[in-house]
Amino acid sequence: MKLVFWLLDINPKVDEDTFELWLWGIDSEGNRVLLVERNFAAYFYVVLHGGANPDVVIQEIMESYAVEVAKTEVVSRRFFGKPVTAIKVTCKNPTKTAQVAKELRKLNGVSDCLEDDIRAAMRYLIDNGVVPCGWHEAEVAEEPNTQKVRVYGVFSLLSSPKPLDNPNVPRLRTLAFSMVCYSHEGTPKPDRNPTVLISTVASNGEEHQFVADKNNNDKQLLNDFNAYIKKFDPDVIVNYGGNATDWTYLKSRSHKHNLKLDFDRAGFEPHTSVYGHVSVTGIVNVDVADFSDMFPEVKVKTLANFAEHLGVGAAGSGVVEDVLVAEYWDNPKKRPELERFSLESARRVYGVGELLVDFAMQMAGLTSLPLDHVMTAATGFRVDWYLVKLAQKIGELVPRRLEQQYISYTGGLVLSPKPGLHDNIAVLDFKSMYPNIMITYNISPDTYIEPDQPDPEGGSYKAPEVGYRFRKTPPGFYKEALTYLINIRGELRQKMLALNPKTVEYRILDARQKAVKILTNAIYGYAGWVGARWYIKPVAEAASAWGRHIILTASQLAQQAGLGVVYGDTDSLFINYDKAKVDQLQKDIKVELKLDVEIGEVYKRIFFTEAKKRYAGLRQDGTLDVVGLEVIRGDWAEVAKQVQEHVLEIILKEQTHKNAVSYVHSVVSDLRHRKLPLDSLIIWKTLTKPPEQYAVRAPHVEAAKLLLEKGWRLGSGDKVGYVVVAGKGALNRRVKPHVFAKLDEIDVDYYVTNQVLPAAARILEFFNVTQKDLEKTTKEEKTKSLSEYF
DNA sequence: GCATACGGAGTACCA
């Protein structure tokens, strides 16, 4: 019979003598189904040395390895663009490809074995064009549910599924949860601290809270939570931090009570798998924390901040800091607040999931990485898999990831800004500069010509400065990848124009074009990543060399056209806006450099200091665009950022600093009188390694150590929020984690001298007001309070 | 013995 299904997840199922691939899906009637593939044959390639005779090598393979090898076949492939003869070796046991390949590498005539490092599930998806989060049709036979998996029906696949062109997503059952663990000794540890509260929000509208008993025993809670998931039977479980914390914690707690956390669709427990994601058989586990890198505007990546940024949940509703959880739990008056926070957290998780899972599904489809780990995988690995798919299509063998030394190279060119205020400045941007350079000059690992090789018949492109050459023909691997991505995005955006943005279809297309854009823009970076399967250093080097040449040439063309260049960075030029001249310049650039430039923002007025990568512009609509300055940095106190932003607004709008100076005075006065909330004084910094590994006693590290002393676990990647308190000694001995600090112990002078005034003076210096001037006047003047100022 | 200068460590930004 034929079965139409949408692919939710795939996992290998290995028993002693059987190897199956389990494809979890939803059929066109909305039933949850399991399709079992028993005909998967794993293989790898044996690449031969130049003169080697494939038949001789095959004979040797069959003599020594007949036990493991099911089949051999001589095939023609390419490797880094060059034709190679290879032997496709199919293994009897799919779990042993890497092992057999390792042995065969030792044979005479064999230069290498390739693709033995591609996991069975990925091999299957890529070879058959089966797509995670996509619809398929397959010939199947229903079979008894001997494994007692919790689905509507089990089917064996009689042929590999064929992808269908249907962008729709079936109605999924989604469950979000958030947990609270009880500890007086810092970070909760599963061997000693119970989970006292779990809140859930489900796509059917149900909300639940599972609560530990009077003695804080969590046995019943865990049992009920597990049973509830089984009963609701979600397709997708959403959480925040589940990969790093929640699942192992809950599993550990369950085991402590001799319970199993076996809610999945096959009776297994959650387990950590590739890229560090937690896999739940038959269900997609999505950790929305994995999306946080997509939003650099959110500096402190808590669930509440993240949700607020996305407009999810009740804005400004109370947050209970980790440090206070135990206190709230113990206090009957405060516990309801913690309970509300927990439920609100589950709602936030659910809401964030609703907004972002569309994107993840599209990224899964593009890369073939299943939904449960496509967002856990780093950008480089997503590009890797996208390219593996393309390689399979064009017969290019997939290189292994090699351990090799990294040597950095020269990147983009940054022009020095002309300090001060400028009126009417246009930003000229090269559209997708690196992708287009790579397409135009056919820069790719398979078109690179080694320095000792002659130019090929079709000729070559030679990169400026570095001199690397690339074949003009045929089109390289990257050119094909990029052209396809750019075209598909164009088509998607075209289709979107005809749709109402409120429709589901529009939303899906928008998610897809975003995924395509992100992948496109990552390919240049990937090319320069030493871990890339197709890493060839000159590829990235040549692209950036062309980039520098292009921006420099464009800058010269602008000046020749009589357009002053006030700044430029990598792929942008800031020039005086004279419409006729700029239009002409655009055309000249296209002719001269073969690349499109577009006019981006046209600022009414813009302000530069002497520093590169830092400026503030006044847009046509009167809003401010601040770039690089303290205003948009996460490691300055809010009070300093606000002061600088307002100073910028005044000087950009009024073109004089007079009011800015009195404004600074008023804030300093408020600060000295402690009229500002403690929150505005927190400085957040990230730990980039374990605290004990630091060479110097940096303030945030000292603050982290104070938290560690109280049992809070902090490590690489964690943000530390601290304030500076009054007292004796060096700054790094006067820091306090913000959760322990009170407003009246703050070192006000530090905030005036090292936060507010430097941020203000950075701008005001160009109006001949130095920090010293500000210091003097703030001390002398009887200043107005902030409220009077407004 | 103390203030200041300066290089290195550390972080976060722009493209």
Next chain:
DNA sequence: ACTGGTACTCCGTATGCG
């Protein structure tokens, strides 16, 4: 755990002065 270019603070020691 995709790239390089850049600004900036703070630490900690070297340096200079008295």
